[in-house]
Amino acid sequence: MKPTSSELNILTVLWTDGPSTVRHVNDQLNKQRRVGYTNTLKMMQLMHEKGLLIRDESSRSHVYSSAIEPESVKRDMVTQMVDSVFEGSTSDLLMHALGNYKPSKDEIEEIRKMIDRLEENE
Amino acid sequence: MKPTSSELNILTVLWTDGPSTVRHVNDQLNKQRRVGYTNTLKMMQLMHEKGLLIRDESSRSHVYSSAIEPESVKRDMVTQMVDSVFEGSTSDLLMHALGNYKPSKDEIEEIRKMIDRLEENE
DNA sequence: ATTTTACTACGAAATATTTCGTAAATTAAC
DNA sequence: GTTAATTTACGAAATATTTCGTAGTAAAAT
Numbered sequence: 001m002k003p004t005s006s007e008l009n010i011l012t013v014l015w016t017d018g019p020s021t022v023r024h025v026n027d028q029l030n031k032q033r034r035v036g037y038t039n040t041l042k043m044m045q046l047m048h049e050k051g052l053l054i055r056d057e058s059s060r061s062h063v064y065s066s067a068i069e070p071e072s073v074k075r076d077m078v079t080q081m082v083d084s085v086f087e088g089s090t091s092d093l094l095m096h097a098l099g100n101y102k103p104s105k106d107e108i109e110e111i112r113k114m115i116d117r118l119e120e121n122e
Numbered sequence: 123m124k125p126t127s128s129e130l131n132i133l134t135v136l137w138t139d140g141p142s143t144v145r146h147v148n149d150q151l152n153k154q155r156r157v158g159y160t161n162t163l164k165m166m167q168l169m170h171e172k173g174l175l176i177r178d179e180s181s182r183s184h185v186y187s188s189a190i191e192p193e194s195v196k197r198d199m200v201t202q203m204v205d206s207v208f209e210g211s212t213s214d215l216l217m218h219a220l221g222n223y224k225p226s227k228d229e230i231e232e233i234r235k236m237i238d239r240l241e242e243n244e
Numbered sequence: 245a246t247t248t249t250a251c252t253a254c255g256a257a258a259t260a261t262t263t264c265g266t267a268a269a270t271t272a273a274c
Numbered sequence: 275g276t277t278a279a280t281t282t283a284c285g286a287a288a289t290a291t292t293t294c295g296t297a298g299t300a301a302a303a304t
Contacts, residue, residue, distance in 0.1 A: 090223045101212045114220050
């Protein structure tokens with residue numbers, strides 16, 4: 001699954017706030033940039049048709065929720081990025097991500113643990 | 123700089139093979155997927171207008187090269203990805219990248235070194 | 245010199261993505 | 275019950291991206 005930029009904005013709201021009306025999603029989006037209500041509505045209707053969103057029509061204000069898990073989207077986007085930009089090299093991506101990153105001590109420890117775990121699985 | 127998908131394909135060829143004619147780029151692209159010559163030509167002309175490519179017109183077959191460094195594009199794309207998908211958390215991206223990754227011992231060592239270097243800079 | 249080949253220029257078509265306007269329907273307010 | 279407010283439906287416009295067809299031009303081959 002490779003959502004477009006606008007779709008991703010909507011998904012992020014739903015992942016964060018849970019099932020929501022168009023009104024709520026639109027309000028959240030407008031904290032970042034101006035976007036019209038019918039615009040958001042149309043996007044969410046299209047996403048519903050695509051199977052990206054689930055819609056509960058039982059009440060007048062339809063309640064939408066994400067049909068896909070954030071983990072799966074994140075995984076796919078990392079994979080796609082590695083393939084398209086880093087020529088298949090995950091370690092190259094890691095190098096770049098680490099390159100312009102100032103992690104806290106805690107985060108560094110977390111990363112170390114992750115690597116230790118990887119090493120054990122050989 | 124946030125090149126589109128097609129633009130990225132062309133840039134990758136130029137980064138790998140250096141300054142090239144449209145013919146060469148098109149040949150390389152066709153190893154992956156069918157794409158017409160004029161299609162590639164048009165893309166590269168547009169990219170030239172945008173300032174994404176440099177064009178040497180001295181010989182009949184124009185020779186194009188990338189106007190931007192791969193490092194800078196990679197950096198920008200990682201940043202953009204962190205912002206749009208991982209809500210600003212680089213370590214979240216790292217976790218996902220490490221998550222579905224089976225690195226070799228050498229690569230693990232390389233990553234360790236990178237982390238050690240980060241820790242020193244505190 | 246004539247024909248063939250390869251390339252660029254140009255415009256437009258095709259597709260995908262995003263945005264908007266208007267009408268119809270339902271609920272809420274008065 | 276009428277009016278006002280909110281929501282969805284629908285269609286279309288606007289924009290961005292990708293693909294293609296044709297014509298003109300220069301070089302190469304014969």
